[in-house]
Amino acid sequence: MEPRNLTAISEFLLLGFSKEPAFQPLIFGLFLSMYLITVFGNLLIILAISSDSHLHTPMYFFLANLSFVDICFTSTTIPKMLWNIQTQSKVITYEDCITQMYFFLLFAGLDNYILTVMAYDRFLAICHPLHYTVSMNPRLCGLLVLVSWIMSVLHSLLQTSVVLRLSFCTDLEIPHFFCEIKQVVQLACSDTFLNDMVMYFGAGLLGGGPLAGILYSYSKIVSSICGISSAQGKYKAFSTCASHLSVVFLFYCTSLGVYLSSTATQSSYSGATASVMYTVVTPMLNPFIYSLRNRDIKRALKKSFGKETMKGPIALGQLHLMAELKA
DSSP states (O other): OOOBOHHHHOEEEEOOSOSOGGGHHHHHHHHHHHHHHHHHHHHHHHHHHHHOGGGOSHHHHHHHHHHHHHHHHHHTTHHHHHHHHHHTOOEEEHHHHHHHHHHHHHHHHHHHHHHHHHHHHHHHHHHSGGGHHHHSOHHHHHHHHHHHHHHHHHHHHHHHHHHTTOOBOSOOEESSSSOOHHHHHHTBSSOOHHHHHHHHHHHIIIIIHHHHHHHHHHHHHHHHHHTOOSHHHHHHHHHHHHHHHHHHHHHHHHHHHHHHHHHHOOOTTHHHHHHHIIIIIHHHHHHHHHHHTOHHHHHHHHHHHHHHHHHHHHHHHHHHHHHHHHO
16 A cells, blocks of 8 residues: 555544443543543642642642643543544544644653652652752752753654654554554554654653652662651651652553553553553542642641632621611
8 A cells, every 4th residue: 555644634533442332421421520520639739739828848839730730631632532522523633633642742741750850859858858948949849840841842842753754544543542652653654663762762761760760769768767766757757758659659550551551462442441540540549649648738728718618708798887887
């Protein structure tokens, strides 16, 4: 078959999870619920941190950034999937596919880097507590987030730019619910050696590097905690890392599970189903992990909603008082 350039075809087909029409309403309701929980849960974390001055610390600054990235991460894939189910269409244009791929890689990279930065923050707080406030100053916090953005943007640009050089045949069905880069490259008729090398490089840059930094930070943290004499001190030090460690474990285990399952099986829909774990489930669970065991977040949320509930009675009382004065 003679390969043709994709610009002449101009669209892909996203196969999603199931071809059965009877399952589509169930899938729509399930993913809409998970998406709304993810967005509102992470927005509550951002609201709590921004409204409470006691939470204006490096740890919660990075957590607010992680919540923002999680909202953007799920928003790159789920709304399009829901729209396709609602309109009973599987089409995504070439331009939309490249755009979705770019932002998906961007926010996936940011998730990795911010989790690494949070591990570094915990390393300084536990291993070097006397120098923590001086070392982890607002300027360094902003610089770490800025570098994370720059690295993610450059990586995403590199990955999507090498996809633009590919030529595609007429079979443009993607067995996924979004434009996953590996699935798109497999549809190409032209040589994909450069794309494969760039993807391996990206996997090392986004996976191996940050994971090595996290493991190194926690190896030092564990050795420092073991050196604490009191059991209460050990528990307090470990409790500051428990939420972050849970998120790291969930994110990396689900991500690795996706790629291991995709290489172990040839099922068209297995990769899409497995990808739900780290693209939807993990961002949805992050607010629960950070809020259920965190008294500061709970207090800030109660304080925020307490103020909102008091505004109504106060405003009505002021109006009543003004009416009496006028009379």
